[in-house]
Amino acid sequence: MYRTKTNGELRIANVGEAVTLAGWVQRTRKMGGMTFVDLRDRYGITQIVFNNEIDADLCEHANRLGREFVVQITGTVAERSSKNSKMPTGDIEVIAKELNILSESITPPFTIEDNTDGGDDLRMKYRYLDLRRNSVRRNMELRHQMAILIRNFLDSKDFLEVETPILIGSTPEGARDFVVPSRMNPGQFYALPQSPQTLKQLLMVAGFDRYFQIAKCFRDEDLRADRQPEFTQIDCEMSFVDQDDVLAIFEDLARHLFKEVRGVDLPAKLQQMTWHDAMRRFGSDKPDLRFGMEFVELMDTMKKGKFGVFDTAAYIGGICVPGCANYTRKQLDQLTDFVKKPQIGAKGLVYVKYNKDGTAKSSIDKFYTPEDLQELKEKMGAKDGDLVLILSGDNANKTRIQLCALRLEMGDQLGLRDKDKFECLWIVDFPLFEWSDEEQRLMATHHPFTMPCPDDIPLLDTHPEQVRAQAYDFVCNGIEVGGGSLRIHDTKLQEKMFKLLGFTPERAEAQFGFLINAFKYGAPPHAGLAFGFDRLVSIMAGLDSIRDCIAFPKNNSGRDVMLDAPSVLEPGQLDELFLKTDLTRINEDAKK
RNA sequence: GGUGCGUUAGUUCAGUUGGUUAGAAUGCCUGCCUGUCACGCAGGAGGUCGCUGGUUCGAGUCCUGUACGCACCGCCA
Numbered sequence: 001m002y003r004t005k006t007n008g009e010l011r012i013a014n015v016g017e018a019v020t021l022a023g024w025v026q027r028t029r030k031m032g033g034m035t036f037v038d039l040r041d042r043y044g045i046t047q048i049v050f051n052n053e054i055d056a057d058l059c060e061h062a063n064r065l066g067r068e069f070v071v072q073i074t075g076t077v078a079e080r081s082s083k084n085s086k087m088p089t090g091d092i093e094v095i096a097k098e099l100n101i102l103s104e105s106i107t108p109p110f111t112i113e114d115n116t117d118g119g120d121d122l123r124m125k126y127r128y129l130d131l132r133r134n135s136v137r138r139n140m141e142l143r144h145q146m147a148i149l150i151r152n153f154l155d156s157k158d159f160l161e162v163e164t165p166i167l168i169g170s171t172p173e174g175a176r177d178f179v180v181p182s183r184m185n186p187g188q189f190y191a192l193p194q195s196p197q198t199l200k201q202l203l204m205v206a207g208f209d210r211y212f213q214i215a216k217c218f219r220d221e222d223l224r225a226d227r228q229p230e231f232t233q234i235d236c237e238m239s240f241v242d243q244d245d246v247l248a249i250f251e252d253l254a255r256h257l258f259k260e261v262r263g264v265d266l267p268a269k270l271q272q273m274t275w276h277d278a279m280r281r282f283g284s285d286k287p288d289l290r291f292g293m294e295f296v297e298l299m300d301t302m303k304k305g306k307f308g309v310f311d312t313a314a315y316i317g318g319i320c321v322p323g324c325a326n327y328t329r330k331q332l333d334q335l336t337d338f339v340k341k342p343q344i345g346a347k348g349l350v351y352v353k354y355n356k357d358g359t360a361k362s363s364i365d366k367f368y369t370p371e372d373l374q375e376l377k378e379k380m381g382a383k384d385g386d387l388v389l390i391l392s393g394d395n396a397n398k399t400r401i402q403l404c405a406l407r408l409e410m411g412d413q414l415g416l417r418d419k420d421k422f423e424c425l426w427i428v429d430f431p432l433f434e435w436s437d438e439e440q441r442l443m444a445t446h447h448p449f450t451m452p453c454p455d456d457i458p459l460l461d462t463h464p465e466q467v468r469a470q471a472y473d474f475v476c477n478g479i480e481v482g483g484g485s486l487r488i489h490d491t492k493l494q495e496k497m498f499k500l501l502g503f504t505p506e507r508a509e510a511q512f513g514f515l516i517n518a519f520k521y522g523a524p525p526h527a528g529l530a531f532g533f534d535r536l537v538s539i540m541a542g543l544d545s546i547r548d549c550i551a552f553p554k555n556n557s558g559r560d561v562m563l564d565a566p567s568v569l570e571p572g573q574l575d576e577l578f579l580k581t582d583l584t585r586i587n588e589d590a591k592k
Numbered sequence: 593g594g595u596g597c598g599u600u601a602g603u604u605c606a607g608u609u610g611g612u613u614a615g616a617a618u619g620c621c622u623g624c625c626u627g628u629c630a631c632g633c634a635g636g637a638g639g640u641c642g643c644u645g646g647u648u649c650g651a652g653u654c655c656u657g658u659a660c661g662c663a664c665c666g667c668c669a
Contacts, residue, residue: 032625084629107620110603117603117618121661174669221668342595343665447669556662
């Protein structure tokens with residue numbers, strides 16, 4: 001019994017049965033009097049046989065076929081005389097009786113194979129061909145499967161899916177908005193939502209209790225492998241819940257997804273790590289817990305020696321890299337170059353090798369006694385054969401971020417960032433505010449509607465930078481996959497937040513008046529969370545970039561190279577919108 | 593806004609110290625081949641070395657600028 005595609009319907013065909021298959025020509029093999037055609041559709045490949053001795057005209061017709069021709073073939077399912085164990089349909093073939101060329105194809109610019117010869121750029125330009133490839137199509141199938149699982153899960157928990165508008169108003173806080181001119185309101189612009197944040201809060205005021213949406217979001221910021229200008233969030237909001245309720249239900253969702261998609265059992269209760277601990281132990285608010293090498297703070301230990309660099313350091317920290325005492329001078333120099341790269345910006349790297357024979361060799365032997373190094377060894381929990389790497393700097397936070405980059409690099413070098421291993425955790429107790437040097441004011445770490453921790457509310461007036469937020473991130477394998485918070489539903493507290501963030505009452509009213517007003521009519525306590533759907537899919541699929549699970553992604557410059565978008569408008573279109581483009585600034589930059 | 597790497601045949605890449613007619617694989621075309629399945633064999637076509645300016649007797653190779661691509665920093669409430 002073999003699965004085939006017949007007249008658009010899946011069915012099971014038996015040997016000897018007549019079938020009609022339609023699809024694309026993967027390749028042909030001409031053997032003189034015989035021609036074999038590998039016919040591909042969404043479900044796989046079936047070998048078609050044309051035989052000169054059975055039907056010479058038909059065989060001649062088949063010899064015209066080229067790669068990616070679309071054909072319909074009627075024939076008989078037959079058992080193969082020589083089977084091919086490498087392909088799922090390898091023990092049958094279809095002996096062709098009729099061949100109908102539905103569409104011809106010019107030679108594709110790259111091979112439609114699992115291991116294509118096409119580069120990323122070319123694949124994106126011809127994405128419709130790229131999507132024919134198994135590996136890419138499978139990512140789309142996984143995305144579909146996960147969307148179904150998520151919808152069904154949230155539906156079973158009484159979440160109501162509501163679509164919120166794509167054309168909304170601009171909010172200067174946070175990321176840059178994409179804007180859309182309004183023809184009927186000359187000189188005015190819509191903005192595309194960075195997230196449906198305020199709208200879902202209004203749905204809570206509306207009494208919808210539990211909302212979700214698989215929502216397109218838009219941010220006009222620079223791109224990365226894990227950042228697209230338009231992306232998809234699993235956007236959720238709940239009323240009458242506290243933080244534990246939210247975390248419980250969404251780690252249930254995560255547990256369900258990992259089990260159904262990957263067969264992986266996440267722990268019954270996910271670890272919760274405070275932001276402060278995450279920064280102290282891993283130098284990151286999204287630590288990769290697939291491996292150890294936790295930071296050890298070494299201020300007391302290292303300041304004993306005579307190494308001048310450490311005298312003025314505000315932070316000295318080390319990681320213990322297991323089994324790497326045999327690193328060569330060249331490898332250590334490369335690590336030093338790595339931390340000195342401009343993106344990382346460390347001044348230098350101190351290493352201590354604890355050799356297998358019990359001796360120690362370090363870059364700071366001149367300044368420390370063997371006893372000092374022994375004390376360091378104990379402090380680091382290092383064993384013979386381990387390598388200790390130490391960074392220092394006069395800015396504790398920056399140095400921790402540098403040490404984080406080094407830790408991840410060592411994790412990569414030792415192959416510890418295994419794509420089939422999943423370590424998920426919650427980061428909690430984020431600071432409510434961050435100081436912005438650029439704007440010379442406090443900025444909301446999460447967003448301006450985030451509820452402070454109740455214990456810290458008195459600090460709002462005295463030490464706002466110390467106030468913790470009831471905000472949480474879902475982190476998997478060092479990637480921020482989701483985040484959310486309890487929201488402020490009290491008008492007075494919200495006004496205070498706006499004031500601390502430097503909003504005048506007039507500006508707050510102009511931008512968020514609709515929300516403040518709504519809260520005057522009985523707002524339930526509410527909280528929510530959003531998962532980055534693209535990131536979640538790419539983690540499950542083991543992809544390096546979220547582009548690979550997006551049907552038609554944008555490139556690094558935010559361009560769709562297939563559609564050649566964005567593009568200039570016809571003069572008439574601009575006119576209708578009362579718009580003029582002024583490219584003089586670009587030309588001036590070009591002259592310089 | 594910044595840093596790094598890259599740009600050579602349809603495609604993926606190699607190209608030594610600057611030196612004759614720029615190579616390989618694959619794809620494509622032609623012919624042969626009745627059990628192939630990455631079929632095989634023989635032959636063939638295919639290049640403005642991203643663009644620009646410079647150094648040089650001579651530039652794919654060195655230098656300036658620029659465009660594009662990728663990764664990253666800044667940015668992403």
